[in-house]
Amino acid sequence: MSKVPKIAVVGSANVDLTTFSDRFPRPGETIFGQKFDLGFGGKGANQAVAARLCGADVFMVAKLGNDLFGEATVKNFASFGIDTSHVRIVNGVSSGVAPIFVEPNGQNRIIVVKGANDTLKPADVDAAGEALKRMDTIVLQFEIPMETIAYTVQFAKSNGIRCIVNPAPAQPIDPRQLNAADYFIPNETEAEVITGLPVHSFDEAKKCATALLQLGFRKVLLTLGSRGALLASPESSELIPPFPVNPVDTTGAGDAFIGSFAVFLGAGLPEKEAVIRASLYAALSTTKVGTQKSFPTRAAFESEWDKRGGTP
């Protein structure tokens, strides 16, 4: 990599409790699952780990509970070489957790209990301000309070730092709080919740991206899962086709996409190539179980990229 990007994630960290079963239980029903996996997750943490595995220097700003999961999560960040100087443990609240249910086709359903993530406030961003000012990119998701997200977008803008907002999980927004971000990267569900428009076809995806641009976002990258991604700006829109893979667990694929995209772009690659590379990185993550533990190293990614000739 010609330039080592400096990437900050101001975001969540959870512990994922993933159950694999043949189907989801009906209301009132108990069924047997086939497998269970305990792993580190949280959209912010996952994006930080993806960015680190792709070769960036990564700085994490997060809050954890004073429980087993909190200490273990700090150690997990440190094991990847992520700067944890602003990952704080707080009393009186649990760490974030996410019970996750995965069906045989890899499709998942997630319940997030935000716990300590909800205590990450603008004051924490100010406390990390000097370090944040040295970053090339700040990445945000929706598992921390909206006031902190909005504050950080403005912080990034005032300091000339690239800002990527991933509005996950889906929540309605006040676009004026967020549209100073350089990239707004929702998936279909998130885009539907924000615009009120359906995203079942490419045509609908284009209309939805246009609606997001009309809310004042400069660049929209609409991720479409196994159908690829749509990169849209006021000047143009382009569909980036997916890389074919056999998915076993799609959990965290969106995070793999965002974290790796931030690195590829930060390293100076052209935007379209950064999207194509991030699409492959995310696709590869679906071929293994778990979230962070399914993310490929940069070397594994490059070898697959070469094998596939860099084309979907």
Ligand code: RIB
């Ligand atoms: O995007 C996947 C993540 O969503 C999981 O790791 C879970 O913790 C939830 O935040």
